[in-house]
Every structure is written in C-alpha cells, then in structure tokens.
Amino acid sequence: MKQEEIEHLLEEAKFYILNNRFEEAEKYLEKLLKEHPQNIEALFYMGLLNELLNRLTEAREYYEKVIELSPNHEGALEHLSRLQGK
Amino acid sequence: MQFCVIGLGRFGQALAVALANKGHEVLAIDRDEQRVQEIEDRVSQTFILDSTNEKAMKSLGLSEFDWVIIAMSSDLEASILTTMIVKDAGAKRVCAKAATDLHAKILKKLGIDKVVFPEHEMGVRLAEILSSPSIFQFLELAEDYSIAEISSPREFWDKTIRETDARKRYGINIIAIKRKEPYTDEKTGNIDYREELIMAPEPSQKILQGDILVVLGHNKNISKLEKATR
Known part of the structure; x- marks a missing residue:
C-alpha cells in the first residue's frame, strides 16, 4: 500500500470518528491494518473507536499494542490510564 | 440533620x-x-x-x-x-x-x-456489571426495579427516543444519555473526546453510536435491552 493510500484511509477514519460514525471508521482502519498490522496511528484509532463504542476490553488491547510498539506514545498511555478502574 | x-x-x-x-x-x-x-x-x-x-x-x-x-x-x-x-x-x-x-x-x-444489606446489595450489583460487558452501572431501586447504564443497542442508533419506542418495546425509560463527543486536539492533532451528560432527554433526542443510556425499569426488561446490545 502506498503512503498516499495509507494517509487517505487514516483521514477517512478520522473523519468518521469525528462525526460519531465509529463503525464506518472501523472499516477503513481494518483495511489499513490488514496490510500494515503495525501501523501505530491506525492501532491507536482502533483503540479510540472501541473506547467510544464502549468496548473497553478491545480498546485496552489496542492501546497496549500501541505501547508495545511505541512505549512513549502519550495518547495511548493516557487513554489506558483513563480506562483503568472502568 | x-x-x-x-x-x-x-x-x-x-x-x-x-x-x-x-x-x-x-x-x-x-x-x-x-x-x-x-x-x-x-x-x-x-x-x-x-x-x-x-x-x-x-x-x-x-x-x-x-x-x-x-x-x-x-x-x-x-x-x-x-x-x-x-x-x-x-x-x-x-x-x-x-x-x-x-x-x-x-x-x-x-x-x-x-x-x-450492603454485602448482598453490592454483590448483586457487581454480578450484573461483570456478567454483562455492556452494563456499566447497576443500582437496585426496589425489589426487581433498577437503574442501569447500558451501551445503546445498534437498533437505536440514529433514531430519536420516540422512534425507538423503548418504553413500549422494552418497558424501560431512558432517564439520561452519556455521550462522548469526539474533537480534534489542536495541540497534538490527535482526536480525543469529552463526555457530555444529557439529563431527562426529550422524546426528540437522537441516540448515537456509543451512547450510554441510563435506563430505569424492571430487571427483566433491562436484561432484555442488554441482550439487544450484543
């Protein structure tokens, strides 16, 4: 997948997340992750949209994956600590 | 006092x-x-x-x-x-x-x-919360009647409360909606969200993906609604 296409898919996903269309966003991210399973931004947004859809176990798993690949990822660290105790 | x-x-x-x-x-x-x-x-x-x-x-x-x-x-x-x-x-x-x-x-x-009967009451509450991933809070009001926080079922998405016919179809009242509003954080460029509470929503209020509904009803009806979220 070309960089251009990756960016396009991420932009589409973000657009849908911002408009509360989380399941639609998920389709774009899944398409991206199928070819680039370690794309950090896509993994982070998968975490976020699962959190937005109240699927907290899945959200935690995505954030943990992000931190595994990028231990200082501020967003994932913050969201994961927010989910603690929930 | x-x-x-x-x-x-x-x-x-x-x-x-x-x-x-x-x-x-x-x-x-x-x-x-x-x-x-x-x-x-x-x-x-x-x-x-x-x-x-x-x-x-x-x-x-x-x-x-x-x-x-x-x-x-x-x-x-x-x-x-x-x-x-x-x-x-x-x-x-x-x-x-x-x-x-x-x-x-x-x-x-x-x-x-x-x-x-705090141990008993807490036990019942915890059992409800843990046994169902889409129930986030559970408060027993009277025998058989409770308030629960429950993830909105797909069939409610993009419908107004009136259109969902929740009271007739499920026998529950939606007394509040907890909504997460996504926004772009200008500093980081990342998307984050803030939480909003819509108390005593009007019948014309639309329900969105990811909304948490605070519902009041008979335990049987709450569990019927919970099944619809799966």
Whole structure:
C-alpha cells in the first residue's frame, strides 16, 4: 500500500470518528491494518473507536499494542490510564 | 440533620464521615477506642461506649436524632440488643445493617425502619456489571426495579427516543444519555473526546453510536435491552 493510500484511509477514519460514525471508521482502519498490522496511528484509532463504542476490553488491547510498539506514545498511555478502574 | 452512627467498622466509619462531609451533625459511637480515634476529627462528636450498655445508651438522648444507624453486623447478639435499646430509648427512625437473611428478618421484626444489606446489595450489583460487558452501572431501586447504564443497542442508533419506542418495546425509560463527543486536539492533532451528560432527554433526542443510556425499569426488561446490545 502506498503512503498516499495509507494517509487517505487514516483521514477517512478520522473523519468518521469525528462525526460519531465509529463503525464506518472501523472499516477503513481494518483495511489499513490488514496490510500494515503495525501501523501505530491506525492501532491507536482502533483503540479510540472501541473506547467510544464502549468496548473497553478491545480498546485496552489496542492501546497496549500501541505501547508495545511505541512505549512513549502519550495518547495511548493516557487513554489506558483513563480506562483503568472502568 | 442529626445522625447517630453506632459501630465504626469500615461501613460505619465511611457512613459517618460521608454524612459529616455533607454538613450533617454526626455522633459516632464504638466500644473500641482506636476506631473512635480514627474518625474523631472528622465528625461532630464521638463516644467510646458499649452500645449494649442500656443505661449509658439512654443517657445519649437518642430521641433527638433524625436517624440512628446501627452499623455493626458481625456480632448478631450485640446488633439485636442495641436495636432493642435504641428503639426503647425512643429513637425516631432506626436503620440497621444486616449480615445475613435471618439477621435482616429479625431486625425487621423488631420494627426497624430500614434494613440495609450492603454485602448482598453490592454483590448483586457487581454480578450484573461483570456478567454483562455492556452494563456499566447497576443500582437496585426496589425489589426487581433498577437503574442501569447500558451501551445503546445498534437498533437505536440514529433514531430519536420516540422512534425507538423503548418504553413500549422494552418497558424501560431512558432517564439520561452519556455521550462522548469526539474533537480534534489542536495541540497534538490527535482526536480525543469529552463526555457530555444529557439529563431527562426529550422524546426528540437522537441516540448515537456509543451512547450510554441510563435506563430505569424492571430487571427483566433491562436484561432484555442488554441482550439487544450484543
């Protein structure tokens, strides 16, 4: 997948997340992750949209994956600590 | 209001301090000096006193209090004796904590105004929350009726409350909506969200993906709605 296409898919996903269309966003991210399973931004947004859809176990798993690949990822660290105790 | 809390275990201490924090006058009693010392700075007045000592208890003027709460439950005999003494001393309203079903029955027979069963109630609540990933809070209101926080089922998405016909189809009332509003964080460029609470929503209020519905209804109906979220 070309960089251009990756960016396009991420932009589409973000657009849908911002408009509360989380399941639609998920389709774009899944398409991206199928070819680039370690794309950090896509993994982070998968975490976020699962959190937005109240699927907290899945959200935690995505954030943990992000931190595994990028231990200082501020967003994932913050969201994961927010989910603690929930 | 004036409260008297008898028995300062974890439950009694938490109750006494919470009441005092709400600005009420609280007299806290236990026979154990250390327990009394632990909260003496946080409530209006404390006494080290054996609550089964009838004479000492009657000198407290228990009839002046709005509520007398008997917060000990592990010693059944002490709980029952204290209850009788408190009722006899003319307390207006009495609430007591029960440890077992039998204990609760005895307390009710003694004419207690309110019997609480915190371990049991918390257990029921936790069972509901843990056994269903889409229920986030559960509060039993009366026998068989509860308030629950539940993820909005797909069939409700993009419909108004009126259109969902939730009251007829599921027998539940939506009393609030917890919504997460995504926005772009200008500093980082990342998307984050803020939480919004829509209280007593109008029938024209739309339900969105990811909304958490605060619903009131019969437990059977809540569980029917929960099944629809799967």
